[in-house]
Amino acid sequence: MNSPASSPRIAVIGTGYVGLTTGVCLAHLGHDVVCCDIDRRKVDLLRDGKSPIVEAGLEELMADAVASGNLEFALGNDPAVRTSQIIFLCLPTPQGDDGSADLTYVTSAAREIGPLLPSGAVVVNKSTVPVGSHKVVKAALGRDDVEVVSNPEFLREGSAVHDFLNPDRVVVGADDPVAREQVSALYASLDTELIATDAASAEAIKYASNGFLAMKISFINSVAALCESVGADIEAVAKGIGTDDRIGPKFLKPGPGWGGSCFPKDSRALVSIALDHGYDFSLMRYVIEVNEQQHQRMVHKITAAVGRHDGDRLDGITVAALGLTFKAGTDDLRDSPALRILRKAQQRGAAIRAYDPTVQGELDPYRAGRVQNFELAPTALDAIEGADVVVVLTEWPEFSTLDMAKVNEALAGDTIVDCRNMLDPVAVRAAGLHYSGIGRPNP
Numbered sequence: 001m002n003s004p005a006s007s008p009r010i011a012v013i014g015t016g017y018v019g020l021t022t023g024v025c026l027a028h029l030g031h032d033v034v035c036c037d038i039d040r041r042k043v044d045l046l047r048d049g050k051s052p053i054v055e056a057g058l059e060e061l062m063a064d065a066v067a068s069g070n071l072e073f074a075l076g077n078d079p080a081v082r083t084s085q086i087i088f089l090c091l092p093t094p095q096g097d098d099g100s101a102d103l104t105y106v107t108s109a110a111r112e113i114g115p116l117l118p119s120g121a122v123v124v125n126k127s128t129v130p131v132g133s134h135k136v137v138k139a140a141l142g143r144d145d146v147e148v149v150s151n152p153e154f155l156r157e158g159s160a161v162h163d164f165l166n167p168d169r170v171v172v173g174a175d176d177p178v179a180r181e182q183v184s185a186l187y188a189s190l191d192t193e194l195i196a197t198d199a200a201s202a203e204a205i206k207y208a209s210n211g212f213l214a215m216k217i218s219f220i221n222s223v224a225a226l227c228e229s230v231g232a233d234i235e236a237v238a239k240g241i242g243t244d245d246r247i248g249p250k251f252l253k254p255g256p257g258w259g260g261s262c263f264p265k266d267s268r269a270l271v272s273i274a275l276d277h278g279y280d281f282s283l284m285r286y287v288i289e290v291n292e293q294q295h296q297r298m299v300h301k302i303t304a305a306v307g308r309h310d311g312d313r314l315d316g317i318t319v320a321a322l323g324l325t326f327k328a329g330t331d332d333l334r335d336s337p338a339l340r341i342l343r344k345a346q347q348r349g350a351a352i353r354a355y356d357p358t359v360q361g362e363l364d365p366y367r368a369g370r371v372q373n374f375e376l377a378p379t380a381l382d383a384i385e386g387a388d389v390v391v392v393l394t395e396w397p398e399f400s401t402l403d404m405a406k407v408n409e410a411l412a413g414d415t416i417v418d419c420r421n422m423l424d425p426v427a428v429r430a431a432g433l434h435y436s437g438i439g440r441p442n443p
Contacts, residue, residue, distance in 0.1 A: 007031050008085035008182070013077055013109055015042060017053055017160060017261070017332075018126055018153050019090030024058060025164040027065035029189055034072050034080040046073040054331040054358055057161040077109070081116040086182065088151075089137070090126045099268035100276075101130050110140035119145045122179045126153055128206055128266060130273050134175075134199035147179035150199045152206035157260060158329025171195045173202020207273065210266040211284055216251040217258045218290040224254035224439025225297065234439025235421065254438040256393055256419040257294035257337040259326040264288075264335040298341045298391075298419050301436050302350075305389045305415035315349035320387035320411070322380055323394020323420075324356040324371060331358035333370040338393035341419075346373065355383035357396060381410055388413040395420045404431030 007030065012023035015037040023035035037043050042052050049066070051059040065071035074080045081087055091105040106127055117123070123146060125137060134148045141148070150173040155163045170187045174180035175198055184194055195205070220241075224234040234254050242249030258264070267288050274281035300310050306317050319342065326336035333339060342352050353375040359367070360378070377383035380399065384390055384407055392399055400422050407416070408431045415434040416423065428435040429443075436442075 009083055010034070010086045010088065010186075011036060011077070011080045011084035012088045012090055013037075013081075013113070014090035014092075014127075015039075015046065015052070015073075016090065016092065017055070017157055018155060019088070020046075020051065020053065020062075021055065021058060021155055021160040021164055022088055022090055022126055022153070024062045024065055024071065025161060026186060027068075027071035028061050028165070029186070030070065031186060032070055033065075034074050034084070036074045036077050036080050038076060040075055043073050043075045054158075054329070055160050056158060056329060061161060077113055078116050081113045082118065084121070085118065086122045086124060086186070087113060087117070088124045088126045093127050093129055093265070095265045095268055098272060100272040101128070101265065101269045103129060103133060103136060106133070107136060107140040110137045111142070114141040114143055114146075117141070117143060117146050121146050122149055122182055123147070124149045124151045124183055125203075126151055128152065128210075128262065128269075129203060130269060131200050131203045131207070133203060134173075147174060147176045148199065149174040149176075149179050149183045150202035151183055152202060154206075154209065157332055158327060165190065167192045169193045169195050171197070171202050171205050173197045173199040173205075175199055207266055207270045210262055211270045211287070213251050214258050214263045214267045214291070215283070215287045217255070217263075218287045218294070220252045221254050221257065221294045221438070222290055227439035227441075231441050232439075233441055237439075254421060255337075255395075256298050256341055256438075257291045259335040259337040259340070261332060261334045264291075295337055295340045295344065298337075298417070299344045299348075301417045301419075302341075302345055302389060302391055303348075305417050305434070305436055306413060313349045314345055317349070317389070318351045318353055318387045318412075319345055320384045320390045321352055321354040321374075322356075322383065322390065322392045322399050323396055324354055324359050324374075325394050328395045328397070331367075333359070333367060336370075336394075339370060341391075341393065342374070351375070353377055353383050353387060355380045356394065357398070381406060385410045386412050390416045392416065392418045392420050392422060395422050399423070404428055404433065408432050 010031055010033045012019050012035045015035050023033050027033040045052050049063055093101040096102045134150055138148045152171055172180050172184045227234045238252045241247055242252045271281050271284050321342055324338050346352055355377045404427055416428055418437045421437045425435040
């Protein structure tokens with residue numbers, strides 16, 4: 001697939017989850033793309049045809065785009081920025097101490113590329129940024145002849161390629177109609193609704209979307225807690241709720257709480273943005289509080305599973321943790337509810353032996369630090385061997401096919417705490433084990 005003659009050259013700054021997926025997929029759509037990063041190790045890896053992140057279909061699509069001549073990788077931003085008409089900023093916006101989004105990486109990049117941009121270029125904010133950030137970036141660029149467009153991403157880790165190429169909508173916000181049309185044209189081949197709006201509204205759409213989804217998860221987790229109290233089955237309740245077209249079934253699956261690189265950061269940023277403008281977004285604050293409570297509820301389940309009382313120490317207890325990433329299909333450990341729950345158990349004295357298919361072998365210092373003081377096992381059964389309780393924390397498909405008879409034989413204790421409701425309670429109990437799920441009645 002060759003780039004159309006009229007297609008502008010695109011520079012993508014940052015090759016994390018958003019940047020790499022954006023660059024690869026735009027190249028797949030036929031655009032001329034160069035992905036830039038300051039990390040030499042990462043650039044060398046990409047030039048060797050290897051993706052630094054676990055993302056379904058990304059590496060294959062990347063190879064095709066490179067072979068077609070539509071995609072290349074560059075160390076640093078110059079000269080790629082000088083020769084591009086559209087520049088995507090795909091940089092981290094970490095959470096500050098007050099919950100606000102830290103724009104340091106974004107503004108630093110904008111100041112760097114400002115003098116390099118050709119006249120008439122368009123800079124696109126793909127990073128998740130607070131409402132009004134288009135003005136901040138515009139000021140950092142220091143260029144009156146360059147426009148800033150907000151084009152928020154709605155990519156789920158683990159299915160980012162699919163989400164980019166099959167989006168529910170594409171949002172493009174700009175105060176300049178010509179710049180808005182230039183960015184909108186990049187997505188012309190996708191069969192989806194284009195929402196063309198002003199920059200501030202586009203920025204608000206991103207935060208509101210993630211805030212609503214976090215709220216939906218916190219709601220179903222609260223309903224699951226109610227189900228446990230009244231003897232109802234959350235699986236039936238969620239199905240009954242989800243069949244209502246006004247609600248829908250997505251994000252109505254109870255679990256250990258939401259996490260990852262987006263929901264925790266964006267929900268707190270939404271509260272911070274509201275406070276900055278004189279509004280107390282109390283609903284969002286309670287959504288965050290409910291999520292914190294969910295982590296603690298999972299620790300209570302672990303404590304009960306080993307015969308201890310709520311609040312008791314867990315000294316001498318070994319917890320076999322199945323899954324460490326915040327969800328299946330990714331190797332991302334950022335704000336993983338699994339890690340939060342296990343740290344709380346560890347603080348009570350429990351030893352953690354964990355297995356995750358993406359947390360194996362030599363880990364880079366960042367990821368190694370995330371699992372410090374955990375014993376990492378090579379297989380699920382190795383993690384379970386001699387443990388006092390099994391806790392399923394990430395919905396990796398292989399956990400649903402575990403031989404429960406072998407699990408019972410390996411486990412020193414007698415209970416599986418299924419924080420994802422992915423196991424068959426009947427099969428678990430038939431193997432002679434106790435089953436503790438989320439919002440599921442005990443017979």
